[in-house]
Amino acid sequence: MAQTWAKVTHSVSLLTHTDFTHHYTGADELLHKRGIFFPGTCFLGRQSFEFWLHKQGVLMSELSEVDKTKRLFMGLGSIVIGAGIGGALAYPIFQFAVGNALKTSEGGDEKNWIDLGSATEFEEGKPTAKKITIEIRDGWVKSSSDETIWVVRQGNNFLTFTATCPHLGCKVNWIPERNEYFCPCHNSAFDVSGEKKPGSASARGLDALEHRVADGKLQVVFQKFKNLLPTKEVFS
Structure with a gap:
Protein backbone atom coordinates (compact mmCIF):
# COMPACT_ATOMS: atom_id res chain seq x y z
CA MET A 1 0.00 0.00 0.00
CA LYS A 111 17.26 73.93 -53.82
CA ASN A 112 17.59 76.29 -50.89
CA TRP A 113 17.98 79.71 -52.51
CA ILE A 114 19.32 82.40 -50.17
CA ASP A 115 18.80 86.12 -50.82
CA LEU A 116 21.96 88.26 -50.84
CA GLY A 117 20.15 91.52 -51.58
CA SER A 118 19.09 93.58 -54.56
CA ALA A 119 21.10 92.84 -57.69
CA THR A 120 21.57 96.58 -58.27
CA GLU A 121 23.36 97.22 -54.96
CA PHE A 122 26.58 95.52 -56.03
CA GLU A 123 29.23 97.78 -57.58
CA GLU A 124 30.82 96.85 -60.86
CA GLY A 125 34.07 94.85 -60.40
CA LYS A 126 34.23 95.40 -56.61
CA PRO A 127 34.20 92.30 -54.37
CA THR A 128 31.50 92.65 -51.72
CA ALA A 129 31.18 90.43 -48.67
CA LYS A 130 27.70 89.23 -47.70
CA LYS A 131 26.97 87.54 -44.37
CA ILE A 132 24.39 84.75 -44.26
CA THR A 133 23.14 82.32 -41.62
CA ILE A 134 22.40 78.79 -42.73
CA GLU A 135 20.53 76.03 -40.94
CA ILE A 136 22.34 72.73 -40.46
CA ARG A 137 20.45 69.47 -39.91
CA ASP A 138 22.22 66.44 -38.45
CA GLY A 139 19.52 63.80 -38.11
CA TRP A 140 16.94 65.40 -35.81
CA VAL A 141 19.39 68.01 -34.47
CA LYS A 142 19.25 71.55 -35.83
CA SER A 143 22.00 74.17 -35.57
CA SER A 144 23.03 77.33 -37.40
CA SER A 145 26.25 78.57 -38.96
CA ASP A 146 27.33 82.07 -40.02
CA GLU A 147 28.98 82.14 -43.44
CA THR A 148 30.45 84.77 -45.77
CA ILE A 149 29.84 85.00 -49.52
CA TRP A 150 31.99 87.11 -51.82
CA VAL A 151 30.14 88.71 -54.73
CA VAL A 152 31.62 90.44 -57.79
CA ARG A 153 29.43 92.10 -60.40
CA GLN A 154 30.61 91.95 -64.01
CA GLY A 155 28.05 93.75 -66.17
CA ASN A 156 24.86 91.71 -66.03
CA ASN A 157 26.70 88.70 -64.63
CA PHE A 158 27.91 87.86 -61.14
CA LEU A 159 30.69 85.85 -59.56
CA THR A 160 29.79 84.31 -56.19
CA PHE A 161 32.33 82.51 -54.00
CA THR A 162 32.32 80.99 -50.54
CA ALA A 163 34.88 82.71 -48.29
CA THR A 164 36.22 79.34 -47.12
CA CYS A 165 39.72 78.63 -48.36
CA PRO A 166 39.84 75.28 -50.22
CA HIS A 167 43.16 74.46 -48.54
CA LEU A 168 42.25 73.89 -44.87
CA GLY A 169 39.06 75.88 -44.39
CA CYS A 170 40.28 79.24 -43.11
CA LYS A 171 38.44 82.40 -44.23
CA VAL A 172 39.78 84.53 -47.08
CA ASN A 173 39.65 88.34 -47.13
CA TRP A 174 39.78 90.78 -50.03
CA ILE A 175 42.96 92.86 -50.02
CA PRO A 176 42.25 95.89 -52.31
CA GLU A 177 45.84 97.14 -52.52
CA ARG A 178 47.00 93.73 -53.76
CA ASN A 179 43.84 93.12 -55.80
CA GLU A 180 43.48 89.61 -54.43
CA TYR A 181 41.69 87.39 -51.95
CA PHE A 182 44.16 86.27 -49.29
CA CYS A 183 44.13 83.45 -46.73
CA PRO A 184 46.36 84.32 -43.75
CA CYS A 185 46.62 80.72 -42.50
CA HIS A 186 48.94 79.34 -45.22
CA ASN A 187 49.39 82.32 -47.57
CA SER A 188 47.06 81.19 -50.33
CA ALA A 189 46.10 83.98 -52.74
CA PHE A 190 43.35 84.20 -55.40
CA ASP A 191 42.63 86.80 -58.07
CA VAL A 192 39.35 88.68 -58.43
CA SER A 193 37.84 85.86 -60.50
CA GLY A 194 38.68 83.30 -57.80
CA GLU A 195 41.58 81.62 -59.60
CA LYS A 196 44.50 80.65 -57.35
CA LYS A 197 47.76 82.51 -57.77
CA PRO A 198 51.15 80.82 -58.20
CA GLY A 199 52.73 79.67 -54.95
CA SER A 200 49.41 79.23 -53.15
CA ALA A 201 49.06 76.31 -50.73
CA SER A 202 45.53 75.63 -51.98
CA ALA A 203 45.14 72.89 -54.59
CA ARG A 204 42.34 74.78 -56.41
CA GLY A 205 40.70 78.18 -56.77
CA LEU A 206 37.90 79.56 -54.64
CA ASP A 207 34.70 77.53 -54.73
CA ALA A 208 32.02 79.21 -56.81
CA LEU A 209 28.38 78.95 -55.73
CA GLU A 210 25.37 78.51 -57.96
CA HIS A 211 23.47 81.80 -58.22
CA ARG A 212 20.58 83.47 -60.00
CA VAL A 213 18.66 86.74 -60.09
CA ALA A 214 14.99 86.32 -59.16
CA ASP A 215 12.54 89.21 -58.67
CA GLY A 216 15.47 91.62 -58.79
CA LYS A 217 17.36 89.86 -55.98
CA LEU A 218 20.65 88.00 -56.19
CA GLN A 219 20.31 84.52 -54.72
CA VAL A 220 22.80 81.70 -54.10
CA VAL A 221 22.71 78.05 -53.10
CA PHE A 222 25.19 77.63 -50.27
CA GLN A 223 27.26 74.45 -50.10
CA LYS A 224 30.32 73.21 -48.26
CA PHE A 225 33.15 71.58 -50.18
CA LYS A 226 35.94 69.18 -49.25
CA ASN A 227 39.40 70.62 -48.60
CA LEU A 228 42.78 69.70 -50.12
CA LEU A 229 41.34 68.34 -53.38
CA PRO A 230 42.34 69.71 -56.81
CA THR A 231 38.69 69.65 -57.95
CA LYS A 232 35.55 70.85 -56.19
CA GLU A 233 33.63 68.09 -54.35
CA VAL A 234 30.54 68.75 -52.25
CA PHE A 235 30.28 67.38 -48.73
CA SER A 236 27.55 64.73 -48.71
Whole structure:
Protein backbone atom coordinates (compact mmCIF):
# COMPACT_ATOMS: atom_id res chain seq x y z
CA MET A 1 0.00 0.00 0.00
CA ALA A 2 2.80 2.35 0.84
CA GLN A 3 4.43 1.59 -2.47
CA THR A 4 1.22 2.32 -4.40
CA TRP A 5 0.75 5.65 -2.57
CA ALA A 6 4.30 6.64 -3.44
CA LYS A 7 3.57 6.11 -7.13
CA VAL A 8 0.41 8.15 -6.95
CA THR A 9 2.01 11.10 -5.19
CA HIS A 10 4.85 11.02 -7.68
CA SER A 11 2.58 11.14 -10.74
CA VAL A 12 -0.17 13.50 -9.47
CA SER A 13 0.57 17.12 -8.48
CA LEU A 14 -1.33 19.24 -5.97
CA LEU A 15 -3.57 21.98 -7.39
CA THR A 16 -3.69 25.07 -5.19
CA HIS A 17 -5.71 28.28 -5.54
CA THR A 18 -2.67 29.95 -7.16
CA ASP A 19 -2.50 27.20 -9.79
CA PHE A 20 -6.23 27.55 -10.36
CA THR A 21 -6.10 31.32 -11.05
CA HIS A 22 -2.98 30.93 -13.21
CA HIS A 23 -4.41 28.25 -15.51
CA TYR A 24 -7.98 29.53 -15.60
CA THR A 25 -7.68 33.32 -15.89
CA GLY A 26 -11.00 34.96 -15.04
CA ALA A 27 -12.56 31.79 -13.61
CA ASP A 28 -12.28 33.21 -10.07
CA GLU A 29 -14.69 35.97 -11.09
CA LEU A 30 -17.18 33.44 -12.45
CA LEU A 31 -17.19 31.42 -9.21
CA HIS A 32 -17.54 34.52 -7.05
CA LYS A 33 -20.53 35.68 -9.08
CA ARG A 34 -22.20 32.33 -8.30
CA GLY A 35 -21.31 32.55 -4.63
CA ILE A 36 -18.75 29.77 -4.88
CA PHE A 37 -15.45 30.17 -3.07
CA PHE A 38 -12.30 28.12 -3.51
CA PRO A 39 -11.67 25.95 -0.45
CA GLY A 40 -8.57 26.38 1.65
CA THR A 41 -7.37 22.85 0.92
CA CYS A 42 -5.42 21.64 -2.08
CA PHE A 43 -6.77 19.27 -4.71
CA LEU A 44 -4.94 16.09 -5.54
CA GLY A 45 -4.59 16.66 -9.26
CA ARG A 46 -6.92 17.90 -11.98
CA GLN A 47 -9.50 15.10 -11.66
CA SER A 48 -10.10 15.88 -8.01
CA PHE A 49 -10.49 19.55 -8.89
CA GLU A 50 -12.97 18.83 -11.70
CA PHE A 51 -15.00 16.60 -9.38
CA TRP A 52 -15.28 19.43 -6.84
CA LEU A 53 -16.37 21.87 -9.59
CA HIS A 54 -18.98 19.40 -10.80
CA LYS A 55 -20.44 19.22 -7.30
CA GLN A 56 -20.68 23.05 -7.36
CA GLY A 57 -22.56 22.93 -10.67
CA VAL A 58 -19.71 24.37 -12.75
CA LEU A 59 -18.48 22.70 -15.94
CA MET A 60 -14.85 22.82 -17.09
CA SER A 61 -16.07 24.02 -20.48
CA GLU A 62 -17.39 27.18 -18.81
CA LEU A 63 -13.96 27.90 -17.34
CA SER A 64 -12.32 27.34 -20.70
CA GLU A 65 -14.68 29.83 -22.36
CA VAL A 66 -13.98 32.42 -19.70
CA ASP A 67 -10.26 31.82 -20.12
CA LYS A 68 -10.39 32.15 -23.96
CA THR A 69 -12.51 35.29 -23.85
CA LYS A 70 -10.22 37.05 -21.41
CA ARG A 71 -7.10 35.97 -23.28
CA LEU A 72 -8.63 37.27 -26.54
CA PHE A 73 -9.35 40.63 -24.91
CA MET A 74 -5.83 40.86 -23.48
CA GLY A 75 -4.35 39.88 -26.85
CA LEU A 76 -6.33 42.55 -28.70
CA GLY A 77 -5.33 45.10 -26.07
CA SER A 78 -1.66 44.27 -26.60
CA ILE A 79 -2.07 44.63 -30.37
CA VAL A 80 -3.76 48.03 -29.99
CA ILE A 81 -1.11 49.29 -27.57
CA GLY A 82 1.71 47.99 -29.78
CA ALA A 83 0.17 49.61 -32.85
CA GLY A 84 -0.15 52.89 -30.96
CA ILE A 85 3.50 52.87 -29.90
CA GLY A 86 4.64 51.87 -33.38
CA GLY A 87 2.55 54.64 -34.92
CA ALA A 88 3.96 57.23 -32.53
CA LEU A 89 7.52 56.21 -33.42
CA ALA A 90 6.85 56.04 -37.14
CA TYR A 91 5.00 59.38 -37.41
CA PRO A 92 8.12 61.66 -37.37
CA ILE A 93 9.73 59.54 -40.10
CA PHE A 94 6.50 59.56 -42.12
CA GLN A 95 6.16 63.33 -41.66
CA PHE A 96 9.78 63.90 -42.73
CA ALA A 97 9.50 61.71 -45.83
CA VAL A 98 6.08 62.96 -46.94
CA GLY A 99 6.95 66.55 -46.10
CA ASN A 100 10.01 66.45 -48.35
CA ALA A 101 8.02 64.77 -51.13
CA LEU A 102 5.30 67.42 -50.95
CA LYS A 103 7.86 70.19 -50.83
CA THR A 104 9.53 68.89 -53.98
CA SER A 105 6.28 68.32 -55.88
CA GLU A 106 4.68 71.62 -54.86
CA GLY A 107 7.71 73.85 -55.07
CA GLY A 108 9.25 72.23 -58.13
CA ASP A 109 12.71 73.38 -56.97
CA GLU A 110 14.15 71.70 -53.91
CA LYS A 111 17.26 73.93 -53.82
CA ASN A 112 17.59 76.29 -50.89
CA TRP A 113 17.98 79.71 -52.51
CA ILE A 114 19.32 82.40 -50.17
CA ASP A 115 18.80 86.12 -50.82
CA LEU A 116 21.96 88.26 -50.84
CA GLY A 117 20.15 91.52 -51.58
CA SER A 118 19.09 93.58 -54.56
CA ALA A 119 21.10 92.84 -57.69
CA THR A 120 21.57 96.58 -58.27
CA GLU A 121 23.36 97.22 -54.96
CA PHE A 122 26.58 95.52 -56.03
CA GLU A 123 29.23 97.78 -57.58
CA GLU A 124 30.82 96.85 -60.86
CA GLY A 125 34.07 94.85 -60.40
CA LYS A 126 34.23 95.40 -56.61
CA PRO A 127 34.20 92.30 -54.37
CA THR A 128 31.50 92.65 -51.72
CA ALA A 129 31.18 90.43 -48.67
CA LYS A 130 27.70 89.23 -47.70
CA LYS A 131 26.97 87.54 -44.37
CA ILE A 132 24.39 84.75 -44.26
CA THR A 133 23.14 82.32 -41.62
CA ILE A 134 22.40 78.79 -42.73
CA GLU A 135 20.53 76.03 -40.94
CA ILE A 136 22.34 72.73 -40.46
CA ARG A 137 20.45 69.47 -39.91
CA ASP A 138 22.22 66.44 -38.45
CA GLY A 139 19.52 63.80 -38.11
CA TRP A 140 16.94 65.40 -35.81
CA VAL A 141 19.39 68.01 -34.47
CA LYS A 142 19.25 71.55 -35.83
CA SER A 143 22.00 74.17 -35.57
CA SER A 144 23.03 77.33 -37.40
CA SER A 145 26.25 78.57 -38.96
CA ASP A 146 27.33 82.07 -40.02
CA GLU A 147 28.98 82.14 -43.44
CA THR A 148 30.45 84.77 -45.77
CA ILE A 149 29.84 85.00 -49.52
CA TRP A 150 31.99 87.11 -51.82
CA VAL A 151 30.14 88.71 -54.73
CA VAL A 152 31.62 90.44 -57.79
CA ARG A 153 29.43 92.10 -60.40
CA GLN A 154 30.61 91.95 -64.01
CA GLY A 155 28.05 93.75 -66.17
CA ASN A 156 24.86 91.71 -66.03
CA ASN A 157 26.70 88.70 -64.63
CA PHE A 158 27.91 87.86 -61.14
CA LEU A 159 30.69 85.85 -59.56
CA THR A 160 29.79 84.31 -56.19
CA PHE A 161 32.33 82.51 -54.00
CA THR A 162 32.32 80.99 -50.54
CA ALA A 163 34.88 82.71 -48.29
CA THR A 164 36.22 79.34 -47.12
CA CYS A 165 39.72 78.63 -48.36
CA PRO A 166 39.84 75.28 -50.22
CA HIS A 167 43.16 74.46 -48.54
CA LEU A 168 42.25 73.89 -44.87
CA GLY A 169 39.06 75.88 -44.39
CA CYS A 170 40.28 79.24 -43.11
CA LYS A 171 38.44 82.40 -44.23
CA VAL A 172 39.78 84.53 -47.08
CA ASN A 173 39.65 88.34 -47.13
CA TRP A 174 39.78 90.78 -50.03
CA ILE A 175 42.96 92.86 -50.02
CA PRO A 176 42.25 95.89 -52.31
CA GLU A 177 45.84 97.14 -52.52
CA ARG A 178 47.00 93.73 -53.76
CA ASN A 179 43.84 93.12 -55.80
CA GLU A 180 43.48 89.61 -54.43
CA TYR A 181 41.69 87.39 -51.95
CA PHE A 182 44.16 86.27 -49.29
CA CYS A 183 44.13 83.45 -46.73
CA PRO A 184 46.36 84.32 -43.75
CA CYS A 185 46.62 80.72 -42.50
CA HIS A 186 48.94 79.34 -45.22
CA ASN A 187 49.39 82.32 -47.57
CA SER A 188 47.06 81.19 -50.33
CA ALA A 189 46.10 83.98 -52.74
CA PHE A 190 43.35 84.20 -55.40
CA ASP A 191 42.63 86.80 -58.07
CA VAL A 192 39.35 88.68 -58.43
CA SER A 193 37.84 85.86 -60.50
CA GLY A 194 38.68 83.30 -57.80
CA GLU A 195 41.58 81.62 -59.60
CA LYS A 196 44.50 80.65 -57.35
CA LYS A 197 47.76 82.51 -57.77
CA PRO A 198 51.15 80.82 -58.20
CA GLY A 199 52.73 79.67 -54.95
CA SER A 200 49.41 79.23 -53.15
CA ALA A 201 49.06 76.31 -50.73
CA SER A 202 45.53 75.63 -51.98
CA ALA A 203 45.14 72.89 -54.59
CA ARG A 204 42.34 74.78 -56.41
CA GLY A 205 40.70 78.18 -56.77
CA LEU A 206 37.90 79.56 -54.64
CA ASP A 207 34.70 77.53 -54.73
CA ALA A 208 32.02 79.21 -56.81
CA LEU A 209 28.38 78.95 -55.73
CA GLU A 210 25.37 78.51 -57.96
CA HIS A 211 23.47 81.80 -58.22
CA ARG A 212 20.58 83.47 -60.00
CA VAL A 213 18.66 86.74 -60.09
CA ALA A 214 14.99 86.32 -59.16
CA ASP A 215 12.54 89.21 -58.67
CA GLY A 216 15.47 91.62 -58.79
CA LYS A 217 17.36 89.86 -55.98
CA LEU A 218 20.65 88.00 -56.19
CA GLN A 219 20.31 84.52 -54.72
CA VAL A 220 22.80 81.70 -54.10
CA VAL A 221 22.71 78.05 -53.10
CA PHE A 222 25.19 77.63 -50.27
CA GLN A 223 27.26 74.45 -50.10
CA LYS A 224 30.32 73.21 -48.26
CA PHE A 225 33.15 71.58 -50.18
CA LYS A 226 35.94 69.18 -49.25
CA ASN A 227 39.40 70.62 -48.60
CA LEU A 228 42.78 69.70 -50.12
CA LEU A 229 41.34 68.34 -53.38
CA PRO A 230 42.34 69.71 -56.81
CA THR A 231 38.69 69.65 -57.95
CA LYS A 232 35.55 70.85 -56.19
CA GLU A 233 33.63 68.09 -54.35
CA VAL A 234 30.54 68.75 -52.25
CA PHE A 235 30.28 67.38 -48.73
CA SER A 236 27.55 64.73 -48.71
